Ligand SMILES: Nc1ncnc2c1ncn2[C@@H]1O[C@H](C[S@+](CC[C@H]([NH3+])C(=O)[O-])CC(=O)[O-])[C@@H](O)[C@H]1O
């Protein structure tokens with residue numbers, strides 16, 4: 001197992017910082033990278049587990065879209081009490097999927113899990129009582145986000161729950177500067193250097209585009225969710241619940 005490896009990807013100066021990608025190098029250090037980079041990540045994963053106890057209905061499907069190494073999948077497999085359910089985790093990074101399958105196989109649970117390599121925009125969503133988009137929508141082209149949420153909503157049952165976690169923007173320059181600065185200080189406190197923070201920021205610039213809480217709420221409303229609210233925010237990281 002390599003999941004305690006330290007993220008040193010941006011520790012040396014790069015002549016040119018390439019766009020961020022979920023390749024083998026990132027997969028190797030991903031648990032360390034995400035825990036040191038996303039404030040509240042462990043709280044959000046634990047809460048997804050708790051929500052699965054409450055919202056998953058018997059004889060239904062549960063989706064973890066952009067599952068990476070399966071942290072939310074494993075939290076839900078622990079949490080689900082309902083009978084005859086299955087969890088489907090999807091990721092389009094072959095390196096992630098390979099390692100995710102190892103994580104899933106390393107533990108046992110009564111709810112079966114299938115990890116699929118694919119684009120979440122192409123897969124079929126049906127009979128779903130819970131869907132997780134934990135920091136995944138932010139990597140989808142902005143013009144394609146509404147269509148994806150519509151498809152998810154159409155595959156969900158009444159009373160079903162979507163958890164949507166995203167890095168957000170406030171649309172107020174002063175506040176955005178403050179929240180980004182707090183996030184960078186958080187990363188500095190977790191051992192990243194100024195250089196690492198700066199190079200990661202430029203690697204993400206073109207591939208991870210943020211929306212405001214208002215834009216996310218409007219999209220979820222348009223997609224047909226009936227009850228929508230942020231339930232978590234730390235700096236510029238927010239998680240929403242949306243109930244069908
Ligand atoms: N179109 C796509 N189709 C499928 N997968 C995609 C797509 N675009 C990006 N991904 C995948 O979405 C994941 C985003 S990480 C999610 C963390 C996880 N949810 C966690 O709870 O630990 C978030 C982050 O690193 O900030 C990566 O594994 C990508 O390969």
Ligand SMILES: O=C(O)C(=O)Cc1ccccc1
Pocket residue numbers: 033034037038167200201204
């Ligand atoms: O590292 C950052 O600055 C982030 O915004 C979060 C993140 C975490 C892991 C992969 C990509 C982005």
